[in-house]
């Protein structure tokens with residue numbers, strides 16, 4: 001069972017809250033498939049998902065987005081999926097075990113994050129990281145009219161983050 005715990009911050013000496021990540025184990029585009037389609041046209045594991053529709057094939061990878069908090073030194077972490085071009089997907093797949101592969105892909109967010117009107121299709125840079133960590137997603141700044149992107153750049157409060165995590169845990 002995931003719990004929300006408090007700790008004294010080594011950096012500023014204040015009490016912060018240790019927040020579990022808000023993680024999606026599948027992309028939205030997989031969730032909406034029928035059971036039959038999930039079995040027949042989709043392949044998925046912890047990091048990769050491919051959906052082969054008749055007219056097109058969609059490629060998804062699992063990533064991390066770090067939401068800045070205005071009143072804490074910590075981040076709220078989202079485990080989200082993004083869609084990539086086939087070329088980017090292949091490159092990521094080919095270099096999955098390459099510890100020194102640092103590059104940037106273009107991707108669209110493929111999860112609907114609770115409490116936001118619309119997070120699907122938010123444009124992002126997907127930055128791969130050295131080592132075995134998941135790529136870090138950075139929304140493009142020219143979408144400030146989207147509240148999720150606005151919050152990403154302006155920060156949310158620790159209280160907002162806690163209520164969001166609790167809502168996820170209750171689901």
Ligand SMILES: [Zn+2]
Nearest residue numbers: 009011012073
């Ligand atoms: Zn602190």
